[in-house]
Amino acid sequence: MNPESIISKIGEIYSPLSSECQQDIIAKSEMCSFKKGEIVVRAGQYSKNAYLIQQGSARAYYLKEGKDISDWFTFENQFAAPIVSFFSDKPSPHYIEFVEDSKVLKFSKDTIDRLSNKHRDFERFISSVVTETMLGLCERLYTIQFNRAEDRYNHLLSIYPEITNRIPLTHIASYLGITLETLSRLRKPKVRI
Secondary structure, three states, X not given: OOHHHHHHHHHHHOOOOOHHHHHHHHHHOEEEEEOOOOEEEOOOOOOOEEXXXXXXXXXXXXXXXXEEEEEEEEOOOOEEOOHHHHHOOOOOOOEEEEOOOEEEEEEEHHHHHHHHHHOHHHHXXXXXXXXXXXXXXXXXXXXXXXXXXXXXXXXXXXXXXXXXXXXXXXXHHHHHOXXXXXXXXXXXXXXXX
8 A cells, every 4th residue: 555545545534635735744754664563662752753554553551560551552544653752742651562564654743733734634634533542542441440351352342353363462451451361261251051
């Protein structure tokens, strides 16, 4: 898939983009490839880059007392960015790692700001992306606080049906706030007679 196809597709998903805006995005973004396991942001770093995933997946995670805790996953036609650092002058509390070999379009914060100032449709597009991200984070928080482990797992599968084929189960378990053993039990329900 070429950059034109990627930009056209995300315009369909989030908010329509004019041809002129699409051309400006392509001119000011960079196609990059990352290998599985490659970390592009480390906790404590400042980062002003966002990645639109064309192919592959990424995750954000914390390290707490040496334990790896996944906070979110992104897949095709979604953005990965160190949200805290990207939108403020603070270091990222997250690591961002590509979980699969991935092809992405990379944007700088400066580019996004310039395109937002130049193109009203791009400003609407970014607003739609940020809104979807915030709603997803609110839904995740609600799900973790108020749902049983089985409901959390089923909810995740309803959003990403193929996630267990693409993301290691240890990352999924930490994202759900459960142990790997609990996740294994949820994935292999007892046969009832």
